[in-house]
Amino acid sequence: MLKENLENVRKNIKKACEKAGRDVSEVTLIAVSKTKPVPMLQEAYDAGSRDFGENKVQEIMDKYPVLPQDIRWHMIGHLQRNKVKYIVDKVCLIHSVDSLRLAEEISSQAEKKKVEVDILVEVNIAHEESKFGTSREEAISLVEEISKLPHIHVKGLMTIAPFVENPEDNRKYFKQIKELSVDIMKKNIDNVSMEILSMGMTGDYMVAVEEGATMVRVGTGIFGERNYNI
Numbered sequence: 001m002l003k004e005n006l007e008n009v010r011k012n013i014k015k016a017c018e019k020a021g022r023d024v025s026e027v028t029l030i031a032v033s034k035t036k037p038v039p040m041l042q043e044a045y046d047a048g049s050r051d052f053g054e055n056k057v058q059e060i061m062d063k064y065p066v067l068p069q070d071i072r073w074h075m076i077g078h079l080q081r082n083k084v085k086y087i088v089d090k091v092c093l094i095h096s097v098d099s100l101r102l103a104e105e106i107s108s109q110a111e112k113k114k115v116e117v118d119i120l121v122e123v124n125i126a127h128e129e130s131k132f133g134t135s136r137e138e139a140i141s142l143v144e145e146i147s148k149l150p151h152i153h154v155k156g157l158m159t160i161a162p163f164v165e166n167p168e169d170n171r172k173y174f175k176q177i178k179e180l181s182v183d184i185m186k187k188n189i190d191n192v193s194m195e196i197l198s199m200g201m202t203g204d205y206m207v208a209v210e211e212g213a214t215m216v217r218v219g220t221g222i223f224g225e226r227n228y229n230i
C-alpha cells in the first residue's frame with residue numbers, strides 16, 4: 001500500500017514537472033510522517049524516502065534515534081522558542097520560521113551546538129487567521145533581519161496554502177510565493193538564497209510543482225489519513 005502510494009506521488013510529481021518543463025531532480029518529496037508510527041516510516045525509508053517531515057519537536061526526538069541516520073528530518077510545524085535547543089542539531093531544515101525572535105533563538109542555539117542551520121521563512125500567503133507565518137509585506141524585512149544573524153541561513157520560503165476542494169484555487173497563491181521569492185532574490189541580500197520553495201501538500205502538490213515548488217510536503221497521500229485520537 002504505502003509503497004504504491006509513494007510510487008503514485010512520485011509519478012504525479014514527474015507528470016507535473018513534464019507539464020511545466022522542469023527537471024524532476026529539482027523537486028524533493030518530503031514524506032510527512034507526523035502521528036505515524038516508526039515501522040511505517042521504516043517502510044517508506046525502505047521504499048527510498050530519505051526526507052521526512054514532522055511538526056512536533058517531541059516526535060522528532062522520539063523517532064530520530066531509532067531510524068537510520070541518513071534520514072533528513074524537516075521541521076515543518078510551528079516551533080516554540082524554548083524547544084529550539086532540542087532539534088537544532090537534528091534537522092536539516094526548519095521550514096517554519098516566522099519571527100525574528102525565533103530566528104535569534106535558532107542562531108544562538110546553533111552557536112552553542114556548533115552547527116549551521118538552514119531555514120525557510122514561512123509566509124501566510126492567504127492571510128488566514130488560523131495559520132502561522134509572516135505576511136507577504138513583512139517577509140522581505142524579516143529575511144533582511146535574519147540575514148544578519150550568524151549560524152542561520154535563509155534558503156527560501158515556505159507556505160501552507162488554504163484547504164480547498166479544487167487545487168486550482170491555490171495556483172494564485174503558489175504564483176505569489178514564487179514572485180515574492182524572485183523579488184527577494186533581486187535584492188541580493190548577503191547570506192540569503194531563494195533556492196527552496198516549500199509548497200504543496202496532498203491536495204495540491206501537482207499545481208505547486210507546476211508553479212515552481214522545489215519541495216512538496218505530502219502526508220496523507222503517502223501514509224493515509226491521520227488519526228489524532230490515539
Ligand SMILES: *Cc1c(COP(=O)(O)O)cnc(C)c1O
Nearest residue numbers: 032055076201202217218219220
Ligand atoms: C500535515 C502537514 C502536511 C501534509 O499534509 P497532507 O495534507 O497530509 O499531505 C504538509 N505541511 C505541513 C506544514 C503539515 O503540517
